[in-house]
Amino acid sequence: MALIEISALTKRYPRVTALDALTVDVEPGIIGLVGANGAGKSTLIKILLGLIGPTSGGVRVLGLDPAREGDAVRGRVGYMPEHDCLPPDLVAAEFVTHMARMSGLPATAARERASEALRHVGLYEERYRQVGGYSTGMKQRVKLAQALVHDPDLLLLDEPTNGLDPAGRDAMLALIHRIGNEFNISVVVCSHLLGEVERICDTLVAIDAGRLLRADKVSAMTHQRDVLAIEVDEGTDELAAGLGELGLAVRRDGRLLLVPLESDETYDVILSVVARLDLPLHRLDQRRHRVAELFTDQEVPSGVR
Amino acid sequence: MASVDNPAGVIHDIGYQRYTGARLGRGYITRSLYVHSLRSAFGLGRSGKAKVFPFIVVGLAFAVAVVAVVVRSQTGSPFVTYLGYPDTQAVQVMLFLAIVAPELVSRDLRSKVLPLYFSRPLGRGDYALAKFAALVSAALLLMAGPLLLILLGGVFSQKKGWSGAGHEFTDFLGGLAYAGVYALVFGGIAILVASLASRRAVAAAAIVGSFLVTAPVAGVLGAIGGPTMQDLAPVINPVTLMQGIKTYVFRVHEGLPVGDFGPMYVAVAIALVILCVTLLLARYRKVDA
Numbered sequence: 001m002a003l004i005e006i007s008a009l010t011k012r013y014p015r016v017t018a019l020d021a022l023t024v025d026v027e028p029g030i031i032g033l034v035g036a037n038g039a040g041k042s043t044l045i046k047i048l049l050g051l052i053g054p055t056s057g058g059v060r061v062l063g064l065d066p067a068r069e070g071d072a073v074r075g076r077v078g079y080m081p082e083h084d085c086l087p088p089d090l091v092a093a094e095f096v097t098h099m100a101r102m103s104g105l106p107a108t109a110a111r112e113r114a115s116e117a118l119r120h121v122g123l124y125e126e127r128y129r130q131v132g133g134y135s136t137g138m139k140q141r142v143k144l145a146q147a148l149v150h151d152p153d154l155l156l157l158d159e160p161t162n163g164l165d166p167a168g169r170d171a172m173l174a175l176i177h178r179i180g181n182e183f184n185i186s187v188v189v190c191s192h193l194l195g196e197v198e199r200i201c202d203t204l205v206a207i208d209a210g211r212l213l214r215a216d217k218v219s220a221m222t223h224q225r226d227v228l229a230i231e232v233d234e235g236t237d238e239l240a241a242g243l244g245e246l247g248l249a250v251r252r253d254g255r256l257l258l259v260p261l262e263s264d265e266t267y268d269v270i271l272s273v274v275a276r277l278d279l280p281l282h283r284l285d286q287r288r289h290r291v292a293e294l295f296t297d298q299e300v301p302s303g304v305r
Numbered sequence: 306m307a308s309v310d311n312p313a314g315v316i317h318d319i320g321y322q323r324y325t326g327a328r329l330g331r332g333y334i335t336r337s338l339y340v341h342s343l344r345s346a347f348g349l350g351r352s353g354k355a356k357v358f359p360f361i362v363v364g365l366a367f368a369v370a371v372v373a374v375v376v377r378s379q380t381g382s383p384f385v386t387y388l389g390y391p392d393t394q395a396v397q398v399m400l401f402l403a404i405v406a407p408e409l410v411s412r413d414l415r416s417k418v419l420p421l422y423f424s425r426p427l428g429r430g431d432y433a434l435a436k437f438a439a440l441v442s443a444a445l446l447l448m449a450g451p452l453l454l455i456l457l458g459g460v461f462s463q464k465k466g467w468s469g470a471g472h473e474f475t476d477f478l479g480g481l482a483y484a485g486v487y488a489l490v491f492g493g494i495a496i497l498v499a500s501l502a503s504r505r506a507v508a509a510a511a512i513v514g515s516f517l518v519t520a521p522v523a524g525v526l527g528a529i530g531g532p533t534m535q536d537l538a539p540v541i542n543p544v545t546l547m548q549g550i551k552t553y554v555f556r557v558h559e560g561l562p563v564g565d566f567g568p569m570y571v572a573v574a575i576a577l578v579i580l581c582v583t584l585l586l587a588r589y590r591k592v593d594a
Contacts, residue, residue, distance in 0.1 A: 049424050071426040075328060079424035087416040089352060101337040102425045104329040113324060120321060130352070146421060151324035183321040 003028045003154065003186050004048065008057035011043055011210075018043040020210040021057070026188075030180035032197030032204045032218075033190045040210040041190040042082065045156050048188075049079055062153055075104060078147030082158040082190075085143065088132030092118060092142050095131060096149050103150035110149075117145040120183075121175060137168040144175070148185075155179065155187045161196060173200050230257045230270060231283040242273045261286060335431040338422075342439035346405045355408075362401045363447060369393055370451030374458030381462070387480025388555055390455060391448055391487050395544050398444055398487060399516050402495035405443060407508035409436050410496060414503040419592060433500075433589040437582060440496050444488035452480050479555055487547055490574050491516075493581030494543060500588050516543055536564035540573050550574055 002025040011019040018040045035041050046052045047059055050066030050073055059066060066073045086095065093114055100110035100117075118127045121141040126134070131142060140160060147155055160176065161169045177200040180187045191197045198204060198218060206213035232239055240257055243250045246269055251258040259266065267284075274281050341350075347363070348356030369385065376384035385393060413419055422432055456477040463469040495512045502508035519542040526538035539545030539561055552560035553567025563570060 051420075051423060071331065071428075074424055075426040077424070079420070081417075081420045081424075083417055085417045085421055087412060087418055089355070094350060098337075098341055099421060099425075101341075102334055102422060102427055104327075104334055104426060105324070106327055106329060106333075107337075109324070109326050116322065150328075 029202035032201035078152035346443035406499035
């Protein structure tokens, strides 16, 4: 069963069309929903939660229609909004417990799950402090904990790395990866930073101006698109010419030469050419083709990098 | 089981546990929100700072009751009647609501926590009604406690035995019902005004304003108008509206003169509560999530 089925989904506001005949099915796993600001990501999330109705078309989340069975969907989904949404004068443990009860968990279970959720996001000792005194990274963790507390089947995370420093981003991404793989909870991660989500996602859905740009497994996107990067201390031009003679599609990228990796023999060919020309080889490594580069081959989504 | 090499113990990461227990429905969720809101109205489960004001008000409310009990036990005649007690508390209840209503609703608007509620199996209407019920209950509790104290004092100081105690109790129920009317009308106005302002101070000022501004208007209308207007004008102000209801419903002779307009006072109060709740529900249907 598909996790989310979106068919010809359109959402029009009086002046803008937020979603335009969007059709895509996604399988369980970690799904990256990428698009520039204003591409329609947040609108899509709200429709998935049943908070707003579509103008036309339909969605099914976990096999349910959010427009008609909103409560059932919202009981099984966890949502982490993009913006700040925490009352500053509440203690984190109390707040997450309250939110667990708001998802229908009995009082005792709510308290236990709140401690668990806060521990899983890496807040344990600090959970008896007021949220107002937390750093941005800790607040993001509390927001994630409240989305996770009722053990949802699907997590919708809207820009979870917003406002975090590089270390905080890495920690948050690692956490999301863990939730998807160890906790076995499907996650939809919204982001305008493609490079960030591609590291942790199984599936990527790119939208631009409410239209589907591309949706595919990350593995399919990077399949056979790996390249070898070669760096020599001198004689880069000769090497490029030598490799070109042997029928390899060489590209120059600054001091690097990029050669598509067709088979393991490519390594041997390169090494033999380097040896023949007697060049000082500095580096020879395999680079995974960045998904971002796949998109630059096609239509460039505005603002996606 | 585990070795005792490390006396401080080790925390074992038992990994993520799926939740298989009960998931209760909207009724439970709404009830939980009601209880949570009622507790926070008195600062329970909140920081010490949040408890200061509610407990000052509760203390003052009980102080009046204690004085009433002492005076009655000394002199034998009731100093504050059951029906008179809510009137002595009108200003305090108003101030209490002006602080507590923004605490219950404006705070959620200000910290943008509403999307977290509405992305759960809780309807927008459920949220609004739970908050309204919590505020009304808080205002009623504020008056019911001291009324109970007055009842206890009354039962022990009256000298007519069992029938006297029964008589005290029916009077007490009248006072409680009157306090309930206060709580409903004042609470309805306060929660509606608070739900429109996200800043707590603004909301508090607006609530006090809505009670105070109407008082001189009613006064001026009563002064310049004829006898009919004198009976009619107090309906504008919530406090005098209450007193008019008391005169009519509880047949109090020394109360506010309302002439033949008694039923209208009751109708206005009912309409006011219905209007406030309707507008409150409309407000939460529109509010951003």
